Amino acid sequence: MSYQRVKFYQTGTFTVGNRLLDEGDRTVQARTDRSNSLNSGHRACQGCGEALGARYALDAVMRATQNKMVAVNATGCLEVFSSPYPESAWQIPWLHSVFGNAPAVASGVAAALRAKGKTDIRVIAQGGDGATVDIGFGCLSGMFERNDDVLYVCYDNEAYMNTGIQRSGATPARAWTNTTQAVGTEPGNPMGIGKNLPCIAMAHGIPFVATASVADLHDLETKVTKAMSIRGARYIHIHVPCPLGWKSDPAQTIKVARLAVESGLFPLFEAEGGVVSDRTPIRKQVPVEQYLALQGRFKHLFNPRDEEALAAIQAMADRNIHLYGLLPTKPAMET
Amino acid sequence: MKQQIEGSQAVAQAVALCRPEVMACYPISPQTHIVETLSRKVKVGEIGNCQFLNVESEFGALSVLIGASAMGARSYTATTSQGLLFMAEAVYNAAGLGLPIVMTIANRAIGAPINIWNDHSDSMAMRDSGWLQLFAEDNQEAVDLHIQAFRLAEELSCPVMVCMDGYILTHAFEEVDLPTQEQVDDFLPPFEPVQVLDPQDPVSIGAMVGPEAFTEVRYLAHHKHLQALEAIPRISQTFQNIFQRSSGGLLKLYHTDKAETLLLALGSVNGTIKDAVDDLRTEGWPVGAIQLCSYRPFPSHALRHAAQNAKRVIVIEKDLAVGNGGIVSSEVKLALQGLPTIVDTVIAGLGGRAISKAAVIDTVKAACLEGLEEPHFLDLNWEAINRELTRQAEQRRSGPTPENLLREIGLSSGKAL
Ligand SMILES: Cc1ncc(C[n+]2csc(CCOP(=O)(O)OP(=O)(O)O)c2C)c(N)n1
Ligand code: SF4
Ligand SMILES: [Mg+2]
Numbered sequence: 077m078s079y080q081r082v083k084f085y086q087t088g089t090f091t092v093g094n095r096l097l098d099e100g101d102r103t104v105q106a107r108t109d110r111s112n113s114l115n116s117g118h119r120a121c122q123g124c125g126e127a128l129g130a131r132y133a134l135d136a137v138m139r140a141t142q143n144k145m146v147a148v149n150a151t152g153c154l155e156v157f158s159s160p161y162p163e164s165a166w167q168i169p170w171l172h173s174v175f176g177n178a179p180a181v182a183s184g185v186a187a188a189l190r191a192k193g194k195t196d197i198r199v200i201a202q203g204g205d206g207a208t209v210d211i212g213f214g215c216l217s218g219m220f221e222r223n224d225d226v227l228y229v230c231y232d233n234e235a236y237m238n239t240g241i242q243r244s245g246a247t248p249a250r251a252w253t254n255t256t257q258a259v260g261t262e263p264g265n266p267m268g269i270g271k272n273l274p275c276i277a278m279a280h281g282i283p284f285v286a287t288a289s290v291a292d293l294h295d296l297e298t299k300v301t302k303a304m305s306i307r308g309a310r311y312i313h314i315h316v317p318c319p320l321g322w323k324s325d326p327a328q329t330i331k332v333a334r335l336a337v338e339s340g341l342f343p344l345f346e347a348e349g350g351v352v353s354d355r356t357p358i359r360k361q362v363p364v365e366q367y368l369a370l371q372g373r374f375k376h377l378f379n380p381r382d383e384e385a386l387a388a389i390q391a392m393a394d395r396n397i398h399l400y401g402l403l404p405t406k407p408a409m410e411t
Numbered sequence: 412m413k414q415q416i417e418g419s420q421a422v423a424q425a426v427a428l429c430r431p432e433v434m435a436c437y438p439i440s441p442q443t444h445i446v447e448t449l450s451r452k453v454k455v456g457e458i459g460n461c462q463f464l465n466v467e468s469e470f471g472a473l474s475v476l477i478g479a480s481a482m483g484a485r486s487y488t489a490t491t492s493q494g495l496l497f498m499a500e501a502v503y504n505a506a507g508l509g510l511p512i513v514m515t516i517a518n519r520a521i522g523a524p525i526n527i528w529n530d531h532s533d534s535m536a537m538r539d540s541g542w543l544q545l546f547a548e549d550n551q552e553a554v555d556l557h558i559q560a561f562r563l564a565e566e567l568s569c570p571v572m573v574c575m576d577g578y579i580l581t582h583a584f585e586e587v588d589l590p591t592q593e594q595v596d597d598f599l600p601p602f603e604p605v606q607v608l609d610p611q612d613p614v615s616i617g618a619m620v621g622p623e624a625f626t627e628v629r630y631l632a633h634h635k636h637l638q639a640l641e642a643i644p645r646i647s648q649t650f651q652n653i654f655q656r657s658s659g660g661l662l663k664l665y666h667t668d669k670a671e672t673l674l675l676a677l678g679s680v681n682g683t684i685k686d687a688v689d690d691l692r693t694e695g696w697p698v699g700a701i702q703l704c705s706y707r708p709f710p711s712h713a714l715r716h717a718a719q720n721a722k723r724v725i726v727i728e729k730d731l732a733v734g735n736g737g738i739v740s741s742e743v744k745l746a747l748q749g750l751p752t753i754v755d756t757v758i759a760g761l762g763g764r765a766i767s768k769a770a771v772i773d774t775v776k777a778a779c780l781e782g783l784e785e786p787h788f789l790d791l792n793w794e795a796i797n798r799e800l801t802r803q804a805e806q807r808r809s810g811p812t813p814e815n816l817l818r819e820i821g822l823s824s825g826k827a828l
Contacts, residue, residue: 146608148478149617156619164615169608171481172617174504177474180466184433184478184486185608187462191432191484197610199478215474218467 103294104135111138111167113147118165119157123326125290125316125333126154126231130202132290133229133314134168136297140304141198148182150203150212151175153238153318154231176211178203179219182226190225198225198304205232205246208313209271220280220309227303227310230273233318241321245271248341249392250385251373253321258376267388274347277311281350284310289342290317291333295356299346315342323372335367340393343400358402364390413588418550418580419444421587422489422515425554427452428595429513429561432484432602435464435475439494440527441577442517446489469494473501473512480510481616483607485561489515491577495533496521499540506541506632508617509606511564511571513557514542518678518729519577520762524813528763529577530729531677534706535738541632543571543639544707545659546677550575550585552704555658558590559646561599566642568605569635574706576679578763590654598653636708643705661710663702666692667717670699672779675718675743676727677703680759680766684727687771698775703739711746718746723753725778727771727789729760736786756786764790795819 113134120127149155149172158165182201208230236242242255250264277285288296303310319326336342344356368374436446453463476486520526547553553575560571647659681702691698726740737756760766803809
């Protein structure tokens with residue numbers, strides 16, 4: 077019988093939910109008592125980073141709240157692939173209202189819980205980058221400003237995927253989408269830094285803000301768990317590759333996500349009360365090209381090579397590394 | 412207890428007596444006095460553990476209540492005009508989800524041109540959203556309808572708008588009999604939701620529904636309104652038993668027996684209409700009036716029954732279906748289908764223009780003697796309109812219409828503008 081050798085990552089990288097570790101140190105997903113809040117059978121694409129991120133985030137909240145959670149969902153891929161009537165992949169109380177109001181709906185749930193004195197039940201709101209940085213931004217800012225007891229989780233796949241890959245305020249520079257096509261003198265999305273929601277959240281001075289990635293699921297769980305130990309408005313921004321929209325190999329989702337982190341394009345950090353309090357250092361910075369080359373949405377940058385664009389994107393990564401002090405050799409900017 | 416009190420204060424008092432648990436509000440004239448008063452009542456602890464959220468928009472306000480109501484909390488807000496349109500997506504959503512939220516609409520015109528005064532364009536724009544819509548004639552009825560609205564909403568699991576004319580009612584000081592807490596508690600049982608977000612018994616609310624079931628789901632929303640046709644008069648009767656006065660119901664009749672001409676309207680103009688009917692009857696005109704208290708559901712059957720012997724129904728409505736005519740009159744015509752009754756549309760009171768008793772009387776006489784063009788615009792300044800139409804025909808860049816018209820009217824009335 078032929079067989080394929082499976083290559084596990086080294087103990088301590090947590091990549092496979094680390095079954096090699098002592099039971100107490102394993103990820104929530106590696107436990108037999110995980111809650112499967114978002115159960116199998118849903119209709120996400122193969123290799124969907126959003127489904128993976130949601131599963132980890134929600135099960136961690138369930139663990140932190142002893143299964144007393146309510147989730148509010150914005151319209152988007154996560155909502156649609158999980159709840160085509162009469163099927164539902166949700167094993168938790170789950171409410172979907174419209175595209176742009178998940179933070180406000182969650183504020184309402186929190187207010188009702190306060191009114192009823194049920195402080196043991198907690199609420200989270202979740203949505204894609206479009207729901208978060210664009211259409212729901214007003215409601216999100218209001219929820220932050222009132223410091224309502226809501227954890228908001230943004231699954232950032234850098235475009236409106238559910239409607240068929242259109243640009244959002246979080247689409248990166250020069251990425252192809254169906255509304256920023258790879259044609260003309262500046263193919264793809266215009267050069268710019270997009271809407272940096274973690275920083276905007278920090279500017280509200282809310283108790284807890286963090287970025288996370290499906291490349292480091294244990295870190296993601298830890299941040300969610302920490303968020304649940306705090307009351308008030310909290311925000312976690314999770315980088316979730318979308319093989320369909322990024323034109324990447326579904327088998328490479330984790331690798332793509334890891335390269336975003338290791339290049340410095342997606343910095344992992346935490347902030348408390350508006351001040352960066354922790355960051356995940358990069359062992360060795362990889363050139364952004366390695367990350368971009370795995371994704372068809374950046375194909376036009378390589379054929380022929382668009383040196384100017386590649387340099388500009390590299391500069392963005394370098395800036396993050398400097399800003400958040402991600403490499404030991406480069407000192408952190410005062411924050 | 413009877414009090415001389417502003418309409419908004421009275422409504423705030425009534426809402427407080429209903430023991431709401433979550434309120435989320437965003438200010439807009441002429442709703443402000445209601446929410447200001449409620450915010451104070453919550454802050455001083457007058458409404459138990461009620462939570463009052465100052466939110467960033469009307470869309471946020473109703474969205475907060477969607478979450479609160481789904482969590483099983485009695486939920487309330489108030490808005491009007493631009494605010495109601497701003498929350499439109501959530502308005503439909505709350506009804507689609509079957510959440511028994513109560514919302515006051517301090518009826519006001521919709522811009523452009525921006526106008527803060529009363530008409531019914533705002534709630535009419537939401538007439539097909541699935542919300543029940545009750546219209547108050549005066550501030551006593553506004554108070555009473557709010558109390559009935561919570562019971563109606565929660566019994567059917569369907570949201571209710573209580574519509575009261577902006578300024579005309581919200582800012583008017585009238586004598587109002589405010590009920591006691593015991594009376595309200597007697598009438599309004601605690602909220603028992605039909606669906607709730609509960610970790611012990613998790614459900615998915617707001618799932619995607621395709622063509623295989625969407626029509627059935629919509630039918631069931633319609634069915635709720637059919638049930639409301641029965642529930643509204645019943646609840647109004649129960650209310651009367653406890654509070655010793657009649658308020659609400661589907662429609663109210665004024666001298667309709669043997670009347671050949673009936674006036675029909677929503678809201679506060681019914682006071683003027685009743686005075687006009689009195690005067691006309693003294694002069695020997697066989698006139699009566701129907702006050703539509705429930706606009707959604709539309710009480711077609713009761714209306715047909717009440718109007719079946721009339722020769723003419725004159726609908727006076729504070730709204731305009733641009734490009735067609737009357738909104739309410741179209742529905743009245745449908746309800747009277749097959750009867751020989753003539754239905755006239757009178758568009759009146761737009762953007763706060765006063766509807767005088769004299770104008771109502773003249774209109775009735777003109778309708779009966781000469782007939783009315785369809786639709787008939789009450790008190791329209793044809794001179795100003797014709798001058799502006801001429802200007803527009805003469806010059807391509809004729810400029811913004813509202814501003815031109817203001818200038819025209821200013822000139823013709825000799826006022827400097
Ligand atoms: C008011 C409104 N506008 C537009 C849409 C269409 N729409 C539904 S989902 C979606 C994109 C969602 O994008 P995002 O929030 O990034 O989530 P993703 O699908 O990428 O996970 C859009 C544009 C809508 N449902 N409602
Ligand atoms: S389109 Fe992207 S985000 Fe949506 S289900 Fe597929 S992989 Fe996931
Ligand atoms: Mg997206």
